Amino acid sequence: MEDSLMISEEDFLKILSAVRTVGDIDFIDYEPYLLCHRFERFMQMQGYASVAVLIDKMMQDKNFIDFFLYKIQVGTTEMFRDPQMWLELQKNVFPKFSGESVLKIWLPDVCGDDELNTLLILLEKNNLLVKSMIYATSYSERVLDDVKMGTIEPKKMEVSLDNYKQFSSDTEFFTNCFFKSDRFQCLSPKLLDKVIYLKHNVIHEEPPDNGFNLIIFRNRALYYSMSSRKTAVEKLYRCLLPGGYFAIGIGETLRGLEQNTKFVPISKTENIFKKP
Amino acid sequence: MLNIVIGGSAGSFPIVTNILAKLDKSFSYPMFLCLHRLKSVRTGFVEALRLKSSVPVFEPHDREPVINGHVYLAPANYHMYLTKGNTISLSTEEVVNHSRPSIDITFGSAAKSFGSKCVGILLSGANKDGAIGLKAMKDSGATIIVQSPQEAQVKTMPMAALKITEPDFVFTSSQIISYLQKLKE
Known part of the structure; x- marks a missing residue:
């Protein structure tokens, strides 16, 4: 400034x-x-x-x-932001997916690749990536182009690795998910191949699919008006499977949205919810 | 209604705990704390502030309605904005002055939302975060106070503010406490 x-x-x-x-x-x-x-x-x-x-x-x-x-868009901050949340997901949510033949996961309004990369690494680590179908959507083509590249700046890689160390001591697994290209690290195409990228406006359009097992919508609604936040979250609720999971940022709440969504908290501190 | 906004970094924690301990239980203004903190340590800070505080201290969620007499601490890894609608907004925008939460962001939002109905206090710290925000508050008519650099454990932050703006008061921590205690009268 x-x-x-x-x-x-x-x-x-x-x-x-x-x-x-x-x-x-x-x-x-x-x-x-x-x-x-x-x-x-x-x-x-x-x-x-x-x-x-x-x-x-x-x-x-x-x-x-x-x-x-x-x-003017607000990007994401780093991979494995709030490592405790990802640990919680791995410990208490992923085991519930063991019986599923296909896992449908949606990251609406992506604004950077950090959350997506984190999810891909985590799914791979838990042998779930192979059966996953992951939607990454944004209203901006330019953002989607950035996300598709999967390139990480050295500084961000450093911060992300620090976060990962709080998540797991197996840092070799993390670094093996990337390859070096010029001065950047790039996420392995093997991981990125599982992603469906779509231009989509979560406030105004209907969801790109239905029956999602998991929707990760962390820190995106911070920038929405109250009424848009309500519209978006209610839409996301409707397209989740019964028993599906929903994650928001740890600084967010679902206060005021109780009338049309009946989310049950799975982790109050990490803001992970389940649709009954 | 006055709003009290305090920013600080290295060396400010003992002063803030002392302020909270010495406020009267009936302190009736909302207070906002933007203190630099480790992003990876989410728990412990607010609990430590609560230990001796005579008023309730919270880490707000996004769009949290502000209650008079409550103290709000900017959560780790989020910027904290104070809005005209008497709510708190959080954001994950870029770090400012290597910080998230950034004092410049919180002070700047206070300048815009509260104008003259605000007291901004900048304490000890090791970088220049807060100086520009404090100047914006002054320009908007707020009363601004800088901790005396002679007393500050780390004087970089108060000095940075004194370089670009003229505060209403340069106070020691005990003068800051006394000033806040008198506010309720």
């Missing part, structure tokens, strides 16, 4: 209007406070002195809006 830059409410509304006009996207689905901060951060990174400069760019360059939408 170079200096404080604060967008006024009036300017915020001007940006929303420009995005609606140029990009045909209505940000009404998103939490305005965090969205405004994303705009401020974008302007700082690009060195724009005023909102007028930003809006002018949107109006003059038709390719700019894609770049803008891509840059």
Whole structure:
């Protein structure tokens, strides 16, 4: 943060209007406070002195809006974030999948590859990957292109390995899931081959499939408006199998969603739930 | 209604525990703590703060409604935003000043949401996080206090703030406590 830059409410509304006009996207689905901060951060990174400069760019360059939408998204932080949650999943959820012939898993609104990579490694470690069908969906083609690459920056690899060490002492297994390409580490194609990538808007579209055994939706709804969060979670609930599992971030709650979802907590600290 | 927002890092923990211990049980303002902490250690911090605190201390969930007289500690590995709607929002955005939670983020959101109805306090710490946010609070009309660098266990953080803004007060920890105690009057 170079200096404080604060967008006024009036300017915020001007940006929303420009995005609606140029990009045909209505940000009404998103939490305005965090969205405004994303705009401020974008302007700082690009060195724009005023909102007028930003809006002018949107109006003059038709390719700019894609770049803008891509840059304001909040990515994921690291692989094996909250190692205890992944341990809980391995210990108390995965054994329940032993009798299934096919495992359907969905990561809606992916915004980076960390959660997906973690899941793939974990499934492989538990010999479940072979029978898994994993959907990774995002409303952004650019995000999906990034995720498909499976490339990890050295710094992120370091942090992720630290997380993994809290999860398991078998670090060789973790490192063997990657190969080196230039300065990056890349997830093995053998793992990535199990993923179906789809452009999909979890708030506005129907789920890409039904009968999911597990849906991982951690820290994505933080950026949604309350009503969009409700819409999304209720949709996810409906497309889970009875007995299917649902994970949200440890800083999130399902408070206020009890009327149309009857999730039962499996782990209160790690925020893993089961559909009865 | 005033909102009290405190940021700190290395060397701030004993001061914060002392503040919480010496607040009156009837302290009626919400207080928000953004303290640098290890992302991998999720438990223990809030429990340690509760030990001697005379007021309730919580780690909020996303969209947690704020209750007067309660203290909210930014959870590990999340940024904590304070909103106009009297709720707390969490985010997993990029680290700021190598930190998540970042004090600049919490202070910046307080500036935007509370304006002059806020007291910002920056304590001891080993990096410059919080300085820009504290300046934003000052520019929005809040009262800002910096812990005296002479007293701070690590003075980098108070010094960084003093470089870019002029606080209303430069206080020792006992003066900060006394200031907060008088607020209720």
